[in-house]
Amino acid sequence: MSKSHLFGRDMICSQDWKKEELDEILELAKKMKKDRFSPKFTKLLEHRTFFMFFYNPSVRTRQSFECAATELGGHAQFLEPKTMRLKTKKTAGETTEDAAKVMSRYACGIGIRILEDKISYYGQGDELLREYAKYADIPIVNMADDKFHPCQALADVMGIQEHLGEDLKGKKILITWAHGALARSWCSVQEAALLCSRYGMDVTIAYPQGYDLDPKVIEDVKKNCSENGAKFETTNDVKDGYKGAHVVYSRNWMSPNAYHDGEFHKQEEIEKALGYPEWICDAEKMKLTENALFTHPMPIDRGHEVTDDVASGPRSIIYDVAENRLHVQKAIMALTMSERL
Ligand code: CP
Numbered sequence: 078m079s080k081s082h083l084f085g086r087d088m089i090c091s092q093d094w095k096k097e098e099l100d101e102i103l104e105l106a107k108k109m110k111k112d113r114f115s116p117k118f119t120k121l122l123e124h125r126t127f128f129m130f131f132y133n134p135s136v137r138t139r140q141s142f143e144c145a146a147t148e149l150g151g152h153a154q155f156l157e158p159k160t161m162r163l164k165t166k167k168t169a170g171e172t173t174e175d176a177a178k179v180m181s182r183y184a185c186g187i188g189i190r191i192l193e194d195k196i197s198y199y200g201q202g203d204e205l206l207r208e209y210a211k212y213a214d215i216p217i218v219n220m221a222d223d224k225f226h227p228c229q230a231l232a233d234v235m236g237i238q239e240h241l242g243e244d245l246k247g248k249k250i251l252i253t254w255a256h257g258a259l260a261r262s263w264c265s266v267q268e269a270a271l272l273c274s275r276y277g278m279d280v281t282i283a284y285p286q287g288y289d290l291d292p293k294v295i296e297d298v299k300k301n302c303s304e305n306g307a308k309f310e311t312t313n314d315v316k317d318g319y320k321g322a323h324v325v326y327s328r329n330w331m332s333p334n335a336y337h338d339g340e341f342h343k344q345e346e347i348e349k350a351l352g353y354p355e356w357i358c359d360a361e362k363m364k365l366t367e368n369a370l371f372t373h374p375m376p377i378d379r380g381h382e383v384t385d386d387v388a389s390g391p392r393s394i395i396y397d398v399a400e401n402r403l404h405v406q407k408a409i410m411a412l413t414m415s416e417r418l
Contacts, residue, residue, distance in 0.1 A: 078416070078417045078418070079416075079418060080415070080416050080418060081101075081411070081412040081413070081415070081418050083098060083101065083412040083413055084412070084413060084414070084415075084416070085215075085216060085413060086216055086412075086413045087210045087216050087217040087218070087413075088216065088217075088218045088219060088227050088228070088409050088413065089203070089206050089207060089210060089217060089219045089222075089225065089227070090203075090219065090224070090225040090227055090268065090271070091225075091227045091230055091231065091268060091271055091272045091275065092225075092271050092275075092297055096275055099231070099272070099275065101412065102231060102405065102408045102409055102412060103231065103234065103235055103238070103405070103408070105407075105408035105411060105412065106231070106235055106401065106404040106405045106407065106408040107235065107404070109404045109407050109408055109411075110400075110401070110404040113148065113404075114148070118148070118149060118407070118411070119148065119149065119150050120149075120150040120417060121149045121150060121151075121410075121411045121415040121417050121418065122146060122149035122150050122151030122185060122410060122411070122414060122415055123149075123150035123151065123417070124150075124151070125146075125150075125151040125152070125184070125185040125414065125415075126146075126151060126152045126153070126154055126183060126184045126185065127142065127146045127151060127152070127153045127154070127184060127185060127186045127187075127188065127410065127414070128153075128154050128156055128180055128183075128184045128186070128187045128188065129142050129143070129153050129154065129155050129156060129188045129190075129220065130156045130157075130158070130187060130188065130189045130190070130220075131155065131156070131157060131190045131220070132157075132158055132189075132190060132191040132192075132195040132202075133190050133191065133192055133193060133194075133195055133221075135190060135220070135221075136375075136376060137375060137399055137402055138188075138190060138220045138221060138228070138402070139155065141399075141402040141403040141406055142188055142220065142406055143155075144403055145403055145406040145407040145410055146410070148403075148407060149407055149410060149411060149415070151185070151410075154184075161176070163176060173205070173208045173209060173212060174212045176209075177208075177209045177211075177212035177213040178212055178213070178214070180213065180215075181213045181214040181215045184215060185215060185216075185410075185414040185415075186215050186216045186217075186218060186410060186413065186414045187209060187213060187215060187216070187217050187218070188217075188218040188219075188220040189205070189206050189209060189217060189218075189219065189220060189222070190220040190221045190222070191205055191206070191222055191223070192221055192222055192223045192262040192264060193223070193260065193261070193262050193331075193341065193343075194341045194343060196223055196336075196341065197336065197339045197340060197341065198336045198339070199223060199224075199263075199291070199333070199335075199336050200223065200224060201223065202222035202223035202224070202262075203222045203223060203224040203225065205222070206219055206222050215414070216413040216414055218406075218409060218410075218413075221262070221264050221265070222262075222264060223262045223263065223264060224262075224263065224264055224267060224291065224294070225264050225267060225268045225271075226264040226265045226268045226374070227268055227272075228402060228405055228406050228409065229264075229265050229268060229269070229374045229402065230265070230268035230269045230271065230272035230273075231272065231401075231405040231409075232398050232399070232401035232402045232404075232405045233269050233272070233273070233326070233372060233374070233398055233401075234272050234273065234276055235398075235401045235404070235405060236372065236394045236397045236398035236401050237250075237273075237278075237324055237370065237372070237394070238276075239394075239397060240370055240394055240397075241323060241324070241370070244277075245273070245276045245277050245278045246277035246278075246305070246306065246307070247277070247279070248277075248278050248279070248323040248324065249278065249279040249280075249281065249308075249321050249322045249323050249324070249367075250269070250273050250278050250279070250280055250281070250322065250323070250324040250325075250326060251281045251283060251318040251319055251322040251324070251325045251326065251366075251369070252266050252269060252270055252280065252281070252282045252283070252326045252328070253282075253283040253284070253315075253318055253319075253325065253326070253327045253328075253356070253358065254283060254284035254285060254288050254327075254328070254329065254330060254356055255327040255328055255329050255356050255357060255358060255378075255381060255382035255383065256329065256350045256351055256352075256353045256354060256356045256357065256381050256382070257329035257347075257350060257351075257378035257381035257382050258347050258350070258351060258378060258381060259329055259347075259378050260329070260331045260335065260343050260346035260347050260350065261328065261329050261330050261331060262330070262331065263290050263291060263294075263330050263331070265328060265374040266282075266290065266326070266328050266330055267290055267291060267294045269326060269374075270282060270290075270294070270295075270298045271294065271297060271298055271301065274298050274301035274302045274305065274307055274309070275301050275305065276305075277305040277306065277307050278307060278324075279302070279307045279308040279309070279310075280298060280302060280307065280308075280309050280310075281309075281310045281311070281312065281318040281322070282295075282310075282311045282312075282318075283311070283312045283313070283314065283315070283317070283318035284311075284313065284330075285313060285315075285353050285356060286313050287332055287333075287334075288330065288332050288333075289333055290330070295311075315355050315356055315362075316362055316365060319362045319363070319365035319366050319369075320365050320366070321366070321367055322365075322366040322367065322369045323366070323367050323369050323370065324369055324370045324371075324372060325358060325362075325363065325366060325369045325370070325371050325372070326371075326372050326373065327357075327358035327371075327373060327382050327383050328373060328374065328382060329350060329378060329381065329382055331346045331350075332346060332349065351381075357380075357381060357382065357383065357384060358371065358382065358383040358384070358387055359383070359384045359386075359387060360384065360386055360387055360390075363387055363392070368392065369392065370392050370393070370394050371383065371387050371388065371390065371392050371393045371394070371395070372393070372394050372395060372398055373388070373395050374398070375395060375398075375399055377395070
């Protein structure tokens with residue numbers, strides 16, 4: 078029994094990890110999926126607790142992390158900031174440094190989710206995770222912040238590989254903005270673009286004017302594409318990006334104006350987004366593709382982001398990807414938190 082060389086590492090963004098290290102996660106996740114309850118895996122976190130610190134709600138992330146901890150022989154504990162007397166701009170309380178150092182004395186890792194309405198400017202959620210990572214002696218796992226969602230993107234790539242084969246070079250993913258009433262953070266789409274480009278996929282990002290993503294992240298996606306011989310494109314045309322796509326990923330995201338005057342303007346964002354009804358992934362647009370797979374990180378805003386016949390159709394891999402969250406997270410936890418590998 079020993080530790081992986083990845084023991085102790087934080088997982089805040091896949092871009093912070095080497096490609097070979099990401100391969101190790103996916104390789105172990107695939108083994109864990111194939112042989113889910115093997116005794117090789119069921120004691121890796123025996124007697125250990127993983128803290129899950131949720132500022133925002135979740136279905137998949139909470140449930141899959143709880144199942145992951147159970148299946149590794151450990152326990153996942155749900156924490157909410159409102160129960161923790163933490164210091165904020167407006168209230169006195171415990172500092173991040175103290176909270177992180179104390180939590181490190183109890184648990185084997187801390188997952189944190191903070192995005193959308195729980196922050197007052199873009200980047201604040203990611204900053205909080207990095208502050209926890211600075212002070213904690215145990216791994217910090219990003220369970221979705223306002224910039225990145227690495228567990229989701231690893232599950233996306235695992236699902237795409239399961240359907241298109243291990244080598245994704247030359248395969249095109251279209252990441253397309255979709256209208257909707259949820260005003261979502263950029264985390265899932267930015268991380269998908271970063272990771273798919275690491276795996277050699279051609280990346281096209283389509284969105285109406287005024288919905289640009291983080292320019293620094295886009296620079297990294299371009300760099301990944303150029304290092305991996307892949308193409309990168311953006312378009313403001315609702316249909317062009319579908320041409321030649323092997324994977325279509327539709328998702329609403331908020332505009333860069335969502336945070337101003339120190340607040341998240343959710344209602345404004347929703348009203349603006351609903352003004353683009355043509356930005357829905359439907360069967361007519363999917364006909365322009367190379368019989369593309371459809372994926373989405375979920376929860377889906379059906380009827381806005383995608384039609385039911387595409388979301389529930391034969392080329393949809395949404396449930397495979399959602400399942401893969403479990404396997405990917407088990408692999409991350411085993412590699413970064415287990416001393417029994
Ligand atoms: N994809 C995802 O993170 O889902 P939840 O918001 O339900 O956790």
